[in-house]
Amino acid sequence: MTHSTEIHGTARPGTPPRPPVRAGLAETVRFMATHTLPVFVRGVASPRFGVVALYSRLNQPAWSNATLRAMRARHGGAPVLVRALSGEMLVLFDEEDIARFFAEPMDVLAMDAKDKLDSLAVFEPTGVICSHGALREDRREVNDRALAAGQDNHPACAEYQGIVEEECRPLTAATVLDFPRLRTAMARASRRIVLGDRAADDAELAGWLTTLRDQANWMGRSRPEANRALYARADTRIARYAADAPPHTLAARALAAPSPEGTDPLGQTHHWLLAIEVCAPIVIRTLLLLAAHPAEQDEARAEIAAGTPGLPRLRACVRESLRLYPIVPDLVRVTRAETEWRGVRHPAGTTVLVPIGFHQRDPERVPGGHLFAPGRWLAPDADLDPRMAPFSHGAGRCPGDRLGLLLSSLVCAEVLRGNRLTGARPVLDTGRPLPGIVDTAGIRLRLGRP
Ligand code: HEM
Structure with missing residues (x-):
């Protein structure tokens, strides 16, 4: 852990420190009941799709949003200390505070907060996200190299496109596309991209990884011994595939150059396998939105037909x-150091939360926050706008953002090429604010002739 004696923030010399703004009892109970507990029940690492379906019927995000809006109004946008699962956390509401959250270096605001670490360490104990200090920087270097972070086109883009085309072919041969089939296809694509074609059909490895991710929802408190043994078994299998994986795979790319001492280059594969599989829910929700917005769908299909590079x-x-x-x-x-937020000092070790899902839909800050308006992302620098951060920003920004966008857009393109989305379940009412959550596992799309 890196500690600094400097105070980071907006302190003015000679200004006496002010007491923190703390949520009252009623506010805390409301925050726990409408935000913290629902996040835990839904699954912090691996979504429980049955719970997601229930939340979508109850419109659960509306409860959490109402709580956050009320807290912001009551405390004038100041950071608020509120009780969470394993202690207090500082919730940020103000645009400037959020911009600073993204701008601070990792030795001031680190990624490995306790609850996150407890959870992720079950299935990726040596992953970059679970690391800190110099080791983190080394592991991040391995990640960035394999993922070609920051490059719009991954050097193995052509091979990945081939894999996506092959895995999507059976999907578009039918007239209905549902989530389970897309998820299976994406999981195969993920194993091929990370470990090579030999891993494509390894249902046993897939099962082990699913078990570990589900266990991560219990934040390391359930079956720790059994989880460690299962992780070791999965690790051995992954190393076996990686040993002769073709050069375009992420595992081979990680092994291609010498890694800094103490860094397990294959330790990152667990996160990569999961992150690529996560493209399945992203793709099916994007297609659901396009099905509900025919004009946007037409634009996307025109781009695909024109073969516009990078889509x-x-x-x-x-x-x-x-x-x-x-x-x-x-x-x-x-x-990792004492910080000062709006004249209030907080000791090193304070957990800080930006509820970005709330902020990036907030109609007070983001025009048309509850509407589907993809054009906003074509504005210059939209990708760096701190009001919207699906990949985060700054030193903790996702190094797989370009790869994730590449794969998700390629899969969407495979479905839309030669097909029109003519109907979808659930039906989205585009005349009203879009729901805060959709029953992803229940999405069904009808594919018709263009
Ligand atoms: C396409 C959808 C994706 C989204 C929305 C996404 C989002 C994110 C976000 C928000 C973070 C920061 C998490 C935090 O602050 O706790 C993150 C971190 C990370 N992502 Fe992604 N990601 C995606 C795809 C990928 C892919 C495809 C890979 C690699 C194959 C990847 C690798 C990583 C890694 C290694 C980190 C940890 C970074 C660090 O600790 O510095 N992501 N991702």
């Missing part, structure tokens, strides 16, 4: 679907 319109649709339905709705960090 910018479709990528904007994926980004917009992520803004509305983020994969990481709560960004959590822990301070």
Whole structure:
């Protein structure tokens, strides 16, 4: 852990520190009941789709949003200390505070906050997100190299496109596309991209990884011994595939150059396998939105037909679907130094939360926040706008953002090429604010002739 004696923030010399703004009892209970507990029940690492379906019937995000709006109004936008699962956390509401959250370096605001670490360490204990200090920087370097972070076109883009085309072919041969089939196809594509074609049919490995991710929902408190043994078994299998994986795979790319000492280059594969599989819910929600917005669908299909390089319109649709339905709705960090927020000092070790799912839909800050308007992502620098952060920003920004957008837009393109989405379940009422959550596992899309 890196500690600094400097105070980070907006302190003015000689200004006496002010007491923190703390949520009252009623506010805390409301926050726990409408935000913290629902996040835990839905699954912090692996979504429980039955719960997601229930939340969509109850419109659960509306309860959480109402709580956050009330807290912001009551405390004038100041950061609020509120009780969470394992202690207090500082919730940020103000635009400037949020911009600073993204701008602080990792030795001030670190990724490995306790609850996040407890959970993710079950299935990726040596992943970059679970690391800190110099080791984190080394692991991030391995990640960035394999993922070609920051490059719009991954060097193995052609091979990945081939894999996506092959895995999508059976999907578009039918007239109905549902989530279970898309999820199976994406999981196969993920194993092929990370470990090579030999891993495509490895249902046993898939089962082990699913078990570990489900266990991560219990934040390391359930069956720790059994989880460690299962992780070791999965790790051995992954190393076996990686040993002769073809050069375009992420595992081979991670092994291609010498890694800094103490860094397990294959330790990142667990996160990569999961992150690519996560494109399945992203894709099906993007297609659901396009089915409900025929004009946007026409634009996307025109771009595909024209063979526009990089599919910018479709990528904007994926980004917009992520803004509305983020994969990481709560960004959590822990301070590694004393920090000062609006004249209030908080000790090192304070957990800081940006409920980005709430902020990036907030109509007071984001025009048309509850509407599907992909064009907003075509504006210059939209991708760096701190009001909207589906991939986060700054030092903790997702290094797989371009790869995720590439794969998601390629899968969307495979479905839309030669097909029109003519009907979809659930039906979205585009005349009203879009729901805060959709029953992803229940999405069914009808594919018709263009
Ligand atoms: C396409 C959808 C994706 C979304 C929406 C997404 C989103 C995010 C977000 C929000 C974070 C920061 C998490 C936090 O602050 O706790 C993150 C981190 C990360 N993502 Fe992604 N991601 C995606 C795809 C990918 C892909 C495809 C990969 C790799 C194959 C990947 C690899 C990573 C890694 C390694 C980190 C940890 C970064 C660090 O600790 O510095 N992501 N992602």
